Amino acid sequence: MMMRVRQDGDEPLKVVLLGSGTVGTQVARLILEHGDDFAARIGRPLELIGIAVRDLSRQRPGLPAGLFTDDPQGLIDRGEADIVIELIGGIDPARQLILSAIEHGASVVTANKALLAAHGEEIFDAAELAGVDVYYEAAVAGAIPIIRPLRESLVGDSIRHVMGIVNGTTNYILDKMTTEQTDYEAALVQAQDLGYAEADPTADVEGYDAAAKAALLASLAFHTRVNGDEVHTEGITRIVQDDIRAARDVGCVVKLVAIAKQLDDDQISVRVHPTLIPLGHPLAAVGGAYNAIFVEADAAGRLMFLGPGAGGAPTASAVTGDLVTVARNRARGVAGPNQTIYNELRVADMGAVQTRYFLRLRVVDEPGVLATIAAILAHHKISVQTVLQTPADSSGVRDGASAELSLMTHMATESDLLACLSELKANPKVRSEVRFLRVEGM
Numbered sequence: 001m002m003m004r005v006r007q008d009g010d011e012p013l014k015v016v017l018l019g020s021g022t023v024g025t026q027v028a029r030l031i032l033e034h035g036d037d038f039a040a041r042i043g044r045p046l047e048l049i050g051i052a053v054r055d056l057s058r059q060r061p062g063l064p065a066g067l068f069t070d071d072p073q074g075l076i077d078r079g080e081a082d083i084v085i086e087l088i089g090g091i092d093p094a095r096q097l098i099l100s101a102i103e104h105g106a107s108v109v110t111a112n113k114a115l116l117a118a119h120g121e122e123i124f125d126a127a128e129l130a131g132v133d134v135y136y137e138a139a140v141a142g143a144i145p146i147i148r149p150l151r152e153s154l155v156g157d158s159i160r161h162v163m164g165i166v167n168g169t170t171n172y173i174l175d176k177m178t179t180e181q182t183d184y185e186a187a188l189v190q191a192q193d194l195g196y197a198e199a200d201p202t203a204d205v206e207g208y209d210a211a212a213k214a215a216l217l218a219s220l221a222f223h224t225r226v227n228g229d230e231v232h233t234e235g236i237t238r239i240v241q242d243d244i245r246a247a248r249d250v251g252c253v254v255k256l257v258a259i260a261k262q263l264d265d266d267q268i269s270v271r272v273h274p275t276l277i278p279l280g281h282p283l284a285a286v287g288g289a290y291n292a293i294f295v296e297a298d299a300a301g302r303l304m305f306l307g308p309g310a311g312g313a314p315t316a317s318a319v320t321g322d323l324v325t326v327a328r329n330r331a332r333g334v335a336g337p338n339q340t341i342y343n344e345l346r347v348a349d350m351g352a353v354q355t356r357y358f359l360r361l362r363v364v365d366e367p368g369v370l371a372t373i374a375a376i377l378a379h380h381k382i383s384v385q386t387v388l389q390t391p392a393d394s395s396g397v398r399d400g401a402s403a404e405l406s407l408m409t410h411m412a413t414e415s416d417l418l419a420c421l422s423e424l425k426a427n428p429k430v431r432s433e434v435r436f437l438r439v440e441g442m
């Protein structure tokens with residue numbers, strides 16, 4: 001192996017790590033194991049000068065005990081750090097620590113999508129003013145390079161549509177429920193044990209984590225500030241085995257999908273929800289904690305990014321990629337490209353969004369019912385593409401009194417669908433709630 005000869009004036013760039021959990025531990029390991037390679041790639045060595053943890057008494061084999069402190073603010077206020085890596089997660093104290101680091105002139109690497117989707121403007125503006133970097137490749141889709149491609153490689157193109165699976169935990173759960181009929185709770189515990197889930201997995205299963213990522217992707221794709229709370233968000237907690245079985249009966253799988261799409265010159269739609277995907281679509285085959293993102297741009301056409309979306313080591317790969325890049329910038333006395341926010345596109349109300357729907361309901365099993373249901377849909381300008389009627393309950397036993405109807409619609413607006421659902425609910429021929437899932441990729 002060729003070793004780089006150390007030059008005079010090769011002062012180490014000093015690095016502070018905040019948080020030593022699933023991702024932080026792997027980042028510390030990579031920095032310590034690959035120090036020589038990183039130095040050669042950067043042109044200056046890195047020196048890890050401190051690791052802030054919450055619990056000092058915990059054993060962390062392989063990491064020098066002298067580096068640890070339980071005072072992250074004190075570590076930053078020493079003012080020695082060139083680069084601060086934030087991996088504690090959540091809003092506070094992460095927000096204040098990052099702002100302090102920037103005030104002290106340090107560049108920042110973070111994986112914290114929740115924070116950036118809520119306070120990105122404040123943080124990016126502070127960094128711009130201070131002339132330092134804030135890099136966050138690990139914040140979206142773990143190891144997959146997607147932030148850099150949007151911010152740099154595709155910045156000369158016009159992006160129209162971004163769609164993908166951006167949460168590893170929920171993809172793992174849905175995949176286990178689909179392929180092994182594992183129940184929801186057991187699959188969630190497995191995802192937590194494997195280090196995929198957030199500290200509070202509510203963020204994963206209720207879709208908030210994917211919504212934060214969708215906001216970051218939309219901001220980059222459309223050069224428009226989108227916050228996490230502007231994203232229409234539905235998680236997977238209401239998905240039951242019967243939804244997955246019914247989806248399979250019509251040749252689809254259920255995935256939690258994030259979509260950011262330009263609707264017209266003034267509006268974008270940004271949403272996260274469980275979605276039916278046809279089995280032949282590439283997203284249908286994305287299993288486990290893998291993520292995949294489609295990007296459609298005017299000149300480039302359709303691109304797909306695929307890889308591990310969660311987990312300690314994969315996420316640490318994205319963090320150390322940013323670390324080396326930020327350190328290179330630092331060594332040359334420059335800052336890298338920031339987000340370019342210059343548009344003010346509006347996030348459209350969900351009611352205006354058009355998609356196909358998969359409806360499932362039980363109806364009285366008698367002649368003419370299908371025509372009644374079709375008439376209600378037609379009344380709301382919703383036309384039916386296919387109908388599947390199962391004159392039995394989900395256990396396969398014919399009960400004689402009701403039948404299950406599964407309907408795939410053509411494109412319709414969400415507001416028409418909701419009005420239609422109210423009318424269906426009120427109709428005496430309908431004997432159950434009307435379950436609906438949106439459909440993409442057909």
Ligand SMILES: NC(=O)c1ccc[n+]([C@@H]2O[C@H](COP(=O)([O-])OP(=O)(O)OC[C@H]3O[C@@H](n4cnc5c(N)ncnc54)[C@H](O)[C@@H]3O)[C@@H](O)[C@H]2O)c1
Binds near residue numbers: 052111
């Ligand atoms: N785990 C993943 O797969 C993954 C993937 C991408 C991004 N992320 C993001 O990376 C970040 C870290 O995630 P994680 O999975 O490593 O979480 P984690 O809970 O395993 O680790 C966070 C660590 O920070 C420590 N901590 C919390 N508050 C602290 C404080 N005030 N001072 C010092 N230490 C403190 C905790 O004790 C914990 O050890 C989060 O922003 C998360 O969203 C995680």
Ligand SMILES: N[C@@H](CCO)C(=O)O
Binds near residue numbers: 142310
């Ligand atoms: N909890 C997140 C981590 C990666 O951001 C997930 O499951 O995708």
Ligand code: NA
Binds near residue numbers: 141142144318
């Ligand atoms: Na990434």
